[in-house]
Amino acid sequence: MSHKEDNEGKRSPHFTDLYASIPKTCLPIVYHPDYNITFMGLEKLHPFDAGKWGKVIHFLKEEQFISDGSIVEAREATEEDLLVVHTRRYLNRLKWSVVVATITEIPPLLFLPNFLVQRKVLRPLRTQTGGTIMVGTLIRDKGGGFCAYADITLTIKFLFERVEGISRATIIDLDAHQGNGHERDFLDDRRVFIMDMYNRYIYPGDGYAKRAIKRKVELDWGTEDSEYLQKVELHSEGALNEIRPDIIVYNAGTDILDGDPLGGLSISPQGIIKRDEIVFRAAKRRGIPILMVTSGGYQKKTARIIADSILNLHRQGLIGSEAVEGEGSSSLVTHMMCSSGSAGSKFTAV
Secondary structure, X not given: OOOEEOOOOOEEOOOOHHHOOOOOOOOOEEEOHHHOOOOOOHHHHOOOOOOHHHHHHHHXXXXXXOOHHHEEEOOOOOHHHHOOOOOXXXXXXXXXXXXXXXXXOOHHHHHOOHHHHHHHHHHHHHHHHHXXXXXXXXXXXXXXXXXXXXXXXXXXXXXXXXXXXXXXXXXXXXXXXXXXHHHHHOOOOOOEEEEEEEEOOOOOOOOOHHHHOOEEEEEOOOOEHHHHHHHHHHHHHHHHHHOOOOEEEEEOOOOOEOOXXXXXXXXXXXXXXXXXXXXXXXXXXXXXXXXXXXXXXXXXXXXXXXXXXHHHHHHOOOOOHHXXXXXXXXXXXXXXXXXXXXXXXOOOOO
């Protein structure tokens, strides 16, 4: 079991290295080069750019926004960490290459020995997941942060379990796909309010999971900036007015970009940058810490857009020390955390 029982019969949190304190000399930026999955070109068989997080970090270094010395090195999530959400049976199934090939949608993986699949595919994903969970330490110590692997369920459950004062969460999911994974996970959990805005005509179309959505916004093919941004502002404000959470988890997928082969929407790069600004401004006005994750995004240029959005949020005083000083809210995001991306929030490979 991943938890032990105390004298009152309650399950106590397991020991984890992921919530160790962050050195005072580091900014809350979590990253590891191992996030970028590369192995014999197999990563090119999936439309997701498995190396884009290294590109995002490179762009931010070029702009002198971060340096190697300011990055906290992500740690790999252990089996005990993963058992907070996943069953042992599921984790054991990942020891079969055919299962991993199915989950990652990279069929040639089924022909590889599992020790290679573990080392070249699942270990990077476990490290990405570990980096995401480490966000909890940043929220506790620094006020908030970014992560780039959208393992939303694990992150929220760790926050509820280990961070004092966080008992309600709102998920604002603006990825082009319905977020049926975390919706099924939190279907009967009243602590979690879910707003989901997605293309109604694409995968997954999970009617059962839709029951968990408290604010549902279904978009048509080819939705463009004007209509999209109006709905983002209206419904993100509405969601946060309906219930005030202790933390916002914002799923900022870039698969809404015009030309994305899977998203089916027509949002410009400037529209994506403005979208992120709208959500962060809504959080700032209310003094609510926000954790931004980026999931879907299947074009090479999304790395540059993500970096530009982060830089814009900084210029607007929505991340960095200005975010706290500007409106007197000590609970607001104070720095950026960037970890790595994989296949997105719609399924979890670990």
